[in-house]
Amino acid sequence: MKETDISSIPYINSLSGIKEPFRDGCRAMQKDIICLKERSAVHNKVLPSIEKAVEMCGLKDGMTISFHHHFRNGDYVLNMVMETIARMGIKDLTVAASSLAEIHDPLVGHIKSGVVKRIETSGMRSKLADAISRGLMDIPVTFRSHGGRAYAIESGQLKIDVAFLGAPSCDPYGNANGYSRDHDTGISCGSMGYAKLDALYADKVVIITDNIVPYPNAPFGIPESQVDYIVKVDAIGDPQGIMSGATRYTKNPKELLIAETTTEVIAASGYFYDGFSFQLGTGGASLATARFLREKMLEEKIKASFVLGGITGQVVKLHEEGLVKKLLDVQSFDLIAAESLKNNRFHQQIDASYYASPGNEGSAVNQLDVVVLSALEIDTDFNVNVLTGSDGVIRGAIGGHCDTAAGAGMAIVVAPLMRGRIPTIVKRLNTIVTPGKTIDVVVTDQGIAVNPQRPELYERLTKAGLHVRRIEELQESAERLAGCPEPVRYTDKVVGVVTYRDGSVIDLIYQIAE
Amino acid sequence: MKRLRRSILYVPGNNPGMIRDAHIYGSDVILLDLExxxxxxxxxxxxxxxxxxxxxxxxxxxxxxxxxxxxxxDFGLKDLEAVVRAQPDVIRLPKTDSEQDVIACEKEIERIEAACGIPVGKTKMIAAIESAQGVLNAREIAHASKRLVGIALGAEDFTADLKTTRSADGIELLTARSMIVMAARSAGIDALDTVFSDVNDTEGFIKEAKLIKQLGFDGKSVINPSQIKPLHAVFTPTKDEIEKSLAIVEAMEEARKRGSGVVSMNGKMIDKPVLDRALHLLELAGATNALRSAMQ
Incomplete structure (x- = not known):
């Protein structure tokens, strides 16, 4: 009999059991014969403190650390970790958060003291944004969309050394999730979509939780195989700030009018058919579209195949009524959505790459028929700004704006023609976030504009009797009321770099001149 | 064509944002309120x-x-002095108790129009009746001026005057409403109903809108834009009604050619009142685009 040659299979010949007694690499280790319950308490990944975790991860000056924003304005994790790191004397870090909120204002102090040298985020608000707009940092902030961040991580443009990921539940080995099936402590964020990708790609992953539950914490958002350490703390966030009970429909009549018109646009667009897919972005008018769309779907006996994105209680209602077959959830917006993720089998948790990465042909945004998005400013070329206010100060977040606009068959942007005395539709906007060629329709309280690139949409909407106007007309009617505002004055210092989905620079944000 | 006044949207006169946006909600009339x-x-x-x-x-x-x-x-005359010069379509006079109130107001309007070169008679009027006395004088009020395009019921003050409160079914307003409709019809002007104050009770609002339409009113005041669409829906003829009215008009046309004033359709006699009603309905349908959608 011919002897089989196994030497060409890598590593196989290093096995030693063929002609002699079997000795594996772990032979020194005794078999663990204690029971699961005891083992979970003795051998696990839980460390006594954040400081210990920072030490074990080998965090050094100049490294990149990441955080997720699923706890929104109730997040304690980022501040807690940054305080510890500052105390330990580590400097010049890059903070790559999926987004930042008002609660993260203490970052201002860490920037001043040299702990934080650079920031990557989807957006920021409040004092931090204000200080950065006024030139706080030497290196400009990198703004990335959710899909753009995913792509940057996947492609190596953004390398995360240590990810500190808050989780409402985690077992002693790192199976972490955005809710607790047992032992609920009342903290819940639903989907862990943005954290999932950090866990997959970061060199070291630390789960910060207030709730260590028995193994296995299944189903999980983040699997134990991606987790290095776990730290239990007293509190990871303020439930009030993390999410409210239910996203309520706006009562603002103007937003309701825009939502109703948006539904009419969808119904007439050719994208309203049995099996269509949609996403509703944040903002009163956008979210309220669910209410009118529901009526229209019932009336015309149309069901959606899936809803993507930030999921709200209203969308969950459509799902539970059978009007929407599946929910793809990268971020849950309210407690009803979090509960649904827990209980509805066709409510699927997805990560940021699955959601929106441009490096993945199959990414869910590419399967969207319709997306409804908000805007701070829209110019007459349909370019959209969701990042800086009319005063040039950073006050928003890119989110999935440009990702969904690029992916969806029809991207609708909704906004009032004016906010107070500030026109929304302008000749030139402060910051381009989403290029106009990806925006198809703009719906305002004073009429609809269709991108000239989409003549067939224009025809369908006018045929349906909708009030379609040229976008220049909308801009002019706003200007007639408000006059032409003085342009914002900037210095020549760049404070923010706005990237498009693939990492290319689409615009720069300058320091405002005082 | 006659102007529709199905909905009259109240807008507080001291709220610039609401005044600016009032026209986007699709009401037939915008009422800027100084009272x-x-x-x-x-x-x-x-x-x-x-x-x-x-x-x-x-x-x-x-x-x-x-x-x-x-x-x-102290404000009424100052209001007129300012507002008439800015030429709104209509001045709404509150708390009209008698024809004298209308005449007095018309006199002032006329004086101001003449003083500033506005064609005399251009400014129209609506008189709001808000007391028992006003209701009893409704006929005289409705006939008091050529400027009047409608008379309206103001129910809050009226029910207080009656020493009662507003109920869900509006039984306390029935007589006043009917008298106002009759007075308006006798003068050939619009009968306009009062507001429904519970913005969240859409069902109750629609019920009341159906009631006042049945009583003969041409429209109703609204305090929130969300009430406009359901109100217009109540006043919009259905496809069936439109088709039936078209058939009536056609049948009468045929009868007229034969020299007859009466015709029978599906066993029912059709005469002039039926024809008038059909024509009125078609006029309403034409104005609301319902005719176009029914023909499609």
Missing amino acids: DSVAMTEKDAARFLVYNALKTLDFGGKEVAVRINGLDT
């Missing part, structure tokens, strides 16, 4: 704002009315 929705301390500011709004804003072709303060108050 009860404006606090005493805001009266002058509101008058100034409404004057300038009328002079500068585009209300999208809607009929614009201004409710002034009563001429027996």
Whole structure:
């Protein structure tokens, strides 16, 4: 009999059991014969403190650390970790958060003291944004969309050394999730979509939780195989700030009018058919579209195949009524959505790459028929700004704006023609976030504009009797009321770099001149 | 064609944002209010704002009315002096108790029109009846001026005057409503109903809208834009009604050619009143685009 040659299979010949007694690499280790319950308490990944975790991860000056924003304005994790790191004397870090909120204002102090040298985020608000707009940092902030961040991580443009990921539940080995099936402590964020990708790609992953539950914490958002350490703390966030009970429909009549018109646009667009897919972005008018769309779907006996994105209680209602077959959830917006993720089998948790990465042909945004998005400013070329206010100060977040606009068959942007005395539709906007060629329709309280690139949409909407106007007309009617505002004055210092989905620079944000 | 007044949207005269946006909600009439929705301390500011709004804003072709303060108050005449110059379509006079109130107001309007070169008679009027006495004088009020395009019921003051309160079914308003409709019809002007104050009770609102339509009213005041669409839906003829009316008009046309004034359709006699009703319905349908959709 011919002897089989196994030497060409890598590593196989290093096995030693063929002609002699079997000795594996772990032979020194005794078999663990204690029971699961005891083992979970003795051998696990839980460390006594954040400081210990920072030490074990080998965090050094100049490294990149990441955080997720699923706890929104109730997040304690980022501040807690940054305080510890500052105390330990580590400097010049890059903070790559999926987004930042008002609660993260203490970052201002860490920037001043040299702990934080650079920031990557989807957006920021409040004092931090204000200080950065006024030139706080030497290196400009990198703004990335959710899909753009995913792509940057996947492609190596953004390398995360240590990810500190808050989780409402985690077992002693790192199976972490955005809710607790047992032992609920009342903290819940639903989907862990943005954290999932950090866990997959970061060199070291630390789960910060207030709730260590028995193994296995299944189903999980983040699997134990991606987790290095776990730290239990007293509190990871303020439930009030993390999410409210239910996203309520706006009562603002103007937003309701825009939502109703948006539904009419969808119904007439050719994208309203049995099996269509949609996403509703944040903002009163956008979210309220669910209410009118529901009526229209019932009336015309149309069901959606899936809803993507930030999921709200209203969308969950459509799902539970059978009007929407599946929910793809990268971020849950309210407690009803979090509960649904827990209980509805066709409510699927997805990560940021699955959601929106441009490096993945199959990414869910590419399967969207319709997306409804908000805007701070829209110019007459349909370019959209969701990042800086009319005063040039950073006050928003890119989110999935440009990702969904690029992916969806029809991207609708909704906004009032004016906010107070500030026109929304302008000749030139402060910051381009989403290029106009990806925006198809703009719906305002004073009429609809269709991108000239989409003549067939224009025809369908006018045929349906909708009030379609040229976008220049909308801009002019706003200007007639408000006059032409003085342009914002900037210095020549760049404070923010706005990237498009693939990492290319689409615009720069300058320091405002005082 | 006659102007529709199915919905009259109240807009507080001291709220610039609401005045600016009032035309986007699709009401037939925009009513800028200087009276009860404006606090005493805001009266002058509101008058100034409404004057300038009328002079500068585009209300999208809607009929614009201004409710002034009563001429027996310190503000009424000042309101007229300012507002008539800015040329709204209609002045709404509150708390009209008698034809004298209408005549007195008309006199002032005429004087102001003449003084500033506005064609005399251009400014129309609506008189709001808000007391038992006013209801009893409804017929005289409705006939008091050629400027009047409608009379309206103001139910809050009226029920207080009656020493009762408003109920869900509105039984306390039945007589007043009917008398106002009859007075308006006798003068050939519009009968306009009062507001329904519970914005969240859409069902109750629709029920009341159906009731007042059945009583003969041409329209109703609304305090929230969300009430406009359901109200218009109540006043929009259905496809069936339109088809039936078209058939009636056609049948009568045939009969006329044969020299007959009466014709029978599906076993029912059709004569002039039936024809008038059909024509009125088609006119309403034409104005609301319902005719176009029914023909498609």
